Amino acid sequence: MRAARLLGASKALGKSPQQISLLRVKARNAQARARLNRLFATAFRWAPGPLGYAVIGLTYVKVAHRSDGSSGWLWLGGSLLLVAWLGISARAWLRRAGQSEGGLLLDHFHELKGRVGNALSFAELPLSERTPFMEAAIQDAVRVGPELSPSLAVPWLIPRETPFVVVLFFGLLGLSLLEVRVVREAERAAPKASQALVLAIDDVEYFKEISARLAEAPHAADVNQAIQRFNQLVLDIAGERVTRDEVFRRLDALERDLADASDAEKAAFEQALKDRASELKSSQQSRALGEALERHDVVNAEKELKKLAEKVRQQKQPLNRPDLERLKKALEAASQQTQKRLERIEARRQELLSQTRRLLNKKKDQKPLSAQEAKEQKETERKLERLDREKREATAAGKGLAGLDKELAEAAQKLMKEAGLSAKDLEQGAEQMNRTAQSESSQQEKQQLKKRLEELRELLRQQGQAGKEQMKRLLRFGQRARGGNGAPAEGGEPGETNGKGPKGPITLSRGGPGEGIDIPGGSGKPDAPGGQKGQKGQKPGQGEGSEGAEYGTGHAGGLRGDSTKLDGKFKDVSVVAADTGEGAASAEVIHGAAQRGFTGRGYSKVYTDYRTVAESVISKDEVPAGYRFYIRRYFQLIRPRE
């Protein structure tokens, strides 16, 4: 057998150049497959590194919502890992395990004991250097050349790590897809971080506190709904989920819904009450009722009406006839007030209409109007418009009091005939009054809510005008309030305010012993709690409004509400903390708070004392509406921090 093979080898001589090429091709093929196997093996062995990193990094980015520049380090790390992985894989591909590798692989698989490898090695030598044994070895290999199979000798190998890598890859793929969905939803739901409205935490807490207070008390359904919308708005602002425009839009919508009872209508309603009050006061029996209505005190008016019904009903001490007559007239007159008012308006309106018609006819006749007439015409048109408005308001106010008027009229008719029935009508009138009171209460709640909306709007407006600097100052203030060092940021020192009217923020000035408050827009020096004039800050606010000659006479340009009445209603308030002989005095506590922040039990006690007084002053005294907000906000800012 061996002899036959050896003889076969010798017969194969002469075909060597072509067949050695075949050997070379097959050896190269086997070598290429081996290199690819090495490449795959290396790539899969090291792939879990970058893939695992990518999974962890992507999870971090998704969970932490870090899609901005802050994830740069993650990308850098991932890039380095990827480059390292590519480098290792490329090295595995480029690494040659020797030129004879292909031949050796074929020898191993076909159990040729080095025939192919030797033949290829000998074939590399020049013919002159080849020995007969070399030639014989080449021929021996050439004979088996056609039977060689690189694909069988070097089958494709599936790396051991393949399942793990596949799981990681698809995990990463799934994670990225899942993430895209989350991101899209997030992008739809929330504005970009750069557009979201950001308020200082103190302001947010202030409005949260307000919304919590509003939600505590029971309200009418529509008011409740409005309060819920307000609360949601505050929560959205706190969560930085709404843009500035969105906040204003929602504020407008809320205000529109709350604007059912306009100020003019309210005035008309109050006028209607006054009209009835003046008539009711003409009778001794209904005077108390009239006075209550005159004060717009519908709750007391209801009580007085019930008392009146009781008086009419009682048998033991019945009202004498003249009293009954006067009461009847008063009730009749009161019940007809809406009608009378409307008639007066209509009469005046007709008069103005005839005047207008006269001028129009003159115009029709091509007669030019004199300047006086033209002015008169315009004046008449304005009056007509005002009358129309008054008529609408009187009608609306009359509708609100129609039930009361009806009951009063019926009571008046039955008063002389059937006292019991009349008293019943008066009681029904009291119920009508109760409903009116409830309606009035609802209106008051709406007014309260509207004030809060205005405060919020004002705050936003100020923030929009003051820009980022104010936010920095508030943040710095917040840090100091919590005991931080409050290192001054660029743009100013604490207490330095260049407010222009509403622009300027409320800041604690530490320039003088009184540690006064700078209220932007006003150059007047505020009164210190102790009754002493507080010293201004180092740089007080420089408002746009005119500067008053005396304290409290100036005002800001954007000031709202009535001006402060200076007719002797000021009340000096003196607050002295209880001196128990233990701990620091109030002044020391306040000074310490300025140094160390608004913390500690001592400060909390002093704050409570001062705030109680401030709330009391706000509720009892005529503090301008525009100032109330600043006072409340001031106390909100200096509240004790836990």
Add this chain to the structure above:
Amino acid sequence: MKDESIMSENQSVTQQVLDFQTKVATLRQEIGRVIVGQKEVVDGVIACLLAGSHALLEGVPGLGKTMLVRTLAQAVRLDFSRIQFTPDLMPADIIGTTVIDESANAGKVFEFRKGPIFSHIVLADEVNRATPKTQSALLEAMQEHRVTVGRTTYTIEEPYLVMATQNPLEMEGTYPLPEAQLDRFFYKLAVTFPSREELHSIVDRTTTLHEAEVKAVLEREEILGMQKLVRQVAVARHVQDYAVRLLQATHVQTGKAFDKVQRFVRTGASPRGLQAMLLGAKIQALFDGRFAPGIEDIRSVAPLALRHRILLNFEGEAEGVTTDAVIEQILSQLPESA
């Protein structure tokens, strides 16, 4: 024309290889008449004969080491002498000695009487029982195939083959062979215990009247021709490179030493080990009818050629590590191509 000449040469080579295979097969067959099994040892001994070098046979008593060498000597028409090494054996007992020859014509003359070392095949039985001084008497003869006595150098006729045996168990009263002498052995062959079937055959042959007769099947010239053919076999560069790297790997000093080499080896194999591996691989290829050895041939002869050339350190000796284990680790971890 050139092709024809190549063809002619090729046919000649092929014929020579065929003849080589036939003769080896005949020799094996003849030895097989007496020796049961031990194929690796028989092939190793034949390889040593064809390489023109020496063999060290190691095995417990009674495994047929002496019998094998004696049978080989009978199967080839060569001179054979046996030296039983004992502690009181003197170098002169091996090399020979000068005696006074009294003849009637010439009177008294000093004449050198050659010792048993001057044979084609020398069996140095239990070589480790002799003192180092006596063992060293073999050095020149084994390496240079000549013996110097006094001022005269005597050449030993080729082929020359020293077959030494030693018992690995008996350590008392023995003198381990010095490294220099160990290095001169081409192969160290481990004679293993026979299998069950082989034991049956041994008993059948030795406890009956049957007595095997060994005929001489190879002449001296044929053996010399076969030795010459072995050296004509070409070795591819990558195969030779593998052998070189394998040898280097037995050394602690080389860059990437293997774990066991690093821990247990004091000195690696000498270049004689490399020569032995390549010659052994060539003979293996010819045994198999191939014209060039492959890496597998190197791997198969590496333990035979290197096991006695690697010296273990104290830790290796203490832990009972064998040089075969060290070589096995190198063979399993050394890449075939680099």
